[in-house]
Amino acid sequence: MKAGSNLERVLTEGNFAVTAELGPPKSADVETVHKKADILKGKVDAVNITDNQTAIVRMSSIGAAKLVLDKGLEPVVQMVCRDRNRIAMQSDILGAYALGLKNLLCLTGDHQKFGNHPTAKNVFDLDSLQLLQMFKRMRDDKVFQCGEEVRNSKKAPIVEPRLFLGAAENPFAHPYEFRAIRLKKKVNAGADFIQTQLIFDVPRFKEWMKEVVGMGLHEKVFILAGVMPIKSPRVIEYMKANVAGLSIPDALIQRMKGASDPKEEGVTFVVEMINEVRQIEGVRGVHIMAVEWEEIVPTIVERAGLLPRP
Amino acid sequence: MIVGERKPLSEIREMLKGYKKVLVLGCRTCVAVCMAGGDKEVELLGSQLRIASKKDGDELEIVEDSVERQCDPEYIEPLKEKVEQCDAVLSMACGCGVQFMAERYVDTPVLPAINTNFIGVTESTGVWTERCAQCGNCVLHLTGGICPIARCSKSLLNGPCGGSHDGKCEIDPGVPCGWQLIYDRMAKLGLLEKLEEVIPPKDWTTSRDGGPRKIVREDVKV
Ligand code: SF4
Ligand code: SF4
Numbered sequence: 001m002k003a004g005s006n007l008e009r010v011l012t013e014g015n016f017a018v019t020a021e022l023g024p025p026k027s028a029d030v031e032t033v034h035k036k037a038d039i040l041k042g043k044v045d046a047v048n049i050t051d052n053q054t055a056i057v058r059m060s061s062i063g064a065a066k067l068v069l070d071k072g073l074e075p076v077v078q079m080v081c082r083d084r085n086r087i088a089m090q091s092d093i094l095g096a097y098a099l100g101l102k103n104l105l106c107l108t109g110d111h112q113k114f115g116n117h118p119t120a121k122n123v124f125d126l127d128s129l130q131l132l133q134m135f136k137r138m139r140d141d142k143v144f145q146c147g148e149e150v151r152n153s154k155k156a157p158i159v160e161p162r163l164f165l166g167a168a169e170n171p172f173a174h175p176y177e178f179r180a181i182r183l184k185k186k187v188n189a190g191a192d193f194i195q196t197q198l199i200f201d202v203p204r205f206k207e208w209m210k211e212v213v214g215m216g217l218h219e220k221v222f223i224l225a226g227v228m229p230i231k232s233p234r235v236i237e238y239m240k241a242n243v244a245g246l247s248i249p250d251a252l253i254q255r256m257k258g259a260s261d262p263k264e265e266g267v268t269f270v271v272e273m274i275n276e277v278r279q280i281e282g283v284r285g286v287h288i289m290a291v292e293w294e295e296i297v298p299t300i301v302e303r304a305g306l307l308p309r310p
Numbered sequence: 311m312i313v314g315e316r317k318p319l320s321e322i323r324e325m326l327k328g329y330k331k332v333l334v335l336g337c338r339t340c341v342a343v344c345m346a347g348g349d350k351e352v353e354l355l356g357s358q359l360r361i362a363s364k365k366d367g368d369e370l371e372i373v374e375d376s377v378e379r380q381c382d383p384e385y386i387e388p389l390k391e392k393v394e395q396c397d398a399v400l401s402m403a404c405g406c407g408v409q410f411m412a413e414r415y416v417d418t419p420v421l422p423a424i425n426t427n428f429i430g431v432t433e434s435t436g437v438w439t440e441r442c443a444q445c446g447n448c449v450l451h452l453t454g455g456i457c458p459i460a461r462c463s464k465s466l467l468n469g470p471c472g473g474s475h476d477g478k479c480e481i482d483p484g485v486p487c488g489w490q491l492i493y494d495r496m497a498k499l500g501l502l503e504k505l506e507e508v509i510p511p512k513d514w515t516t517s518r519d520g521g522p523r524k525i526v527r528e529d530v531k532v
Contacts, residue, residue: 111463111464113482126511130509134511174470175470175474175494184506
């Protein structure tokens with residue numbers, strides 16, 4: 001084991017993993033984080049803590065992750081390249097590891113234009129691949145990006161951050177022909193696990209997975225398929241119109257519109273989706289992104305037959 | 311070339327408040343080509359200012375002139391007399407020209423009439439787009455001749471990100487995705503396998519991050 005996290009254990013032991021997402025509040029409200037953690041505890045193997053998602057200022061992912069950890073649920077800290085340079089990023093993971101956090105997901109980050117501070121300057125000192133590479137080197141070679149050893153002084157012990165490293169990949173972004181190759185680059189850069197963008201378009205996902213399997217990448221990295229319960233027809237219509245990098249079939253919008261109980265339909269849909277992606281070669285788990293609907297996750301996990309967690 | 315765009319008249323009027331005699335000074339190089347601050351634009355802005363000040367009843371005398379380049383000592387030196395007769399210079403050059411004028415004529419306020427936007431090209435008449443972000447360490451040989459720093463909204467060296475869609479960038483459907491362009495060009499050149507290598511973190515010391523930059527060429531120095 002590289003980091004010894006619960007998520008790493010579950011995956012390494014060959015279980016079908018389940019992760020979820022927890023969005024920190026737009027305030028310093030601890031209660032909200034605790035409540036969400038209580039709902040998810042025992043129902044998932046780890047929970048992603050988003051990092052100022054869609055460029056909206058929220059409680060820091062590391063801070064919220066520590067609150068979640070203290071509740072007995074394992075977090076996956078998300079980190080985007082938009083807001084910090086290599087100095088801050090390395091410093092932050094030293095802190096994160098010191099606090100007991102063991103999983104980290106490296107992301108590019110949405111452009112600040114989408115958030116509540118569109119006038120901000122962005123950083124993008126590194127991209128997500130370089131970020132992965134840097135953290136892998138810190139863990140495996142015990143050196144910082146600059147080449148110095150991860151130790152306080154020549155005589156001090158080396159204490160490197162041992163993190164289980166993840167990355168995202170979006171099979172639905174363009175160009176399609178490059179998406180499996182980009183996954184390969186992420187694996188080479190140091191990804192231990194991958195969480196995919198939300199899947200609504202199963203044929204395209206299958207096509208991508210076929211390429212991934214063809215390259216043998218599924219044997220080098222744990223792939224978790226991203227799924228989402230749709231709360232209402234309005235949500236999915238909004239996403240189709242406004243969220244970059246998704247492929248949403250019109251039939252799905254029609255299905256949600258025609259449902260007498262949209263929430264129930266949303267849950268049925270996501271359970272079907274989980275059962276479908278489970279059958280695909282190379283898929284080692286699901287990542288359930290129930291944005292601002294965390295309370296539905298236990299129902300989904302149960303109905304998909306994924307309880308109890310190993 | 312350096313591409314700029316003239317500031318709105320209202321902003322310029324606000325800047326000029328209190329001045330009685332102003333030299334509107336054009337630059338005949340980059341900003342003339344991008345139709346922001348050459349002779350024609352000086353003439354237009356001069357007339358607009360005269361009309362506006364007449365309408366508002368304030369006294370404003372406008373003197374018009376242009377030089378070859380405001381970023382070169384030899385061209386701004388002859389302006390001495392004209393500048394001294396005015397109580398402000400409204401420079402229609404890029405930010406470099408404005409500053410160089412201000413460095414030469416330290417007793418006269420030099421004000422910017424142009425927003426300096428980017429280094430770019432004339433895509434077609436009236437359309438200019440950015441090409442280079444002056445990183446100081448060109449990587450165009452790795453990316454099919456398309457700049458990932460200037461043309462990807464996130465300056466990714468290993469793109470495209472998950473927001474690339476139908477050739478467009480996630481930030482705006484009117485913005486081409488720089489990495490789609492790179493991909494297409496590398497495919498055309500038969501060099502796609504090059505994109506499989508991870509480009510390492512960039513050394514930004516040669517860029518603005520390293521502080522103000524300077525080049526000294528001993529071989530041509532006088
Ligand atoms: S790589 Fe640097 S120097 Fe080359 S075009 Fe891009 S910004 Fe300019
Ligand atoms: S969509 Fe393309 S241009 Fe825009 S940020 Fe992503 S890779 Fe860069």
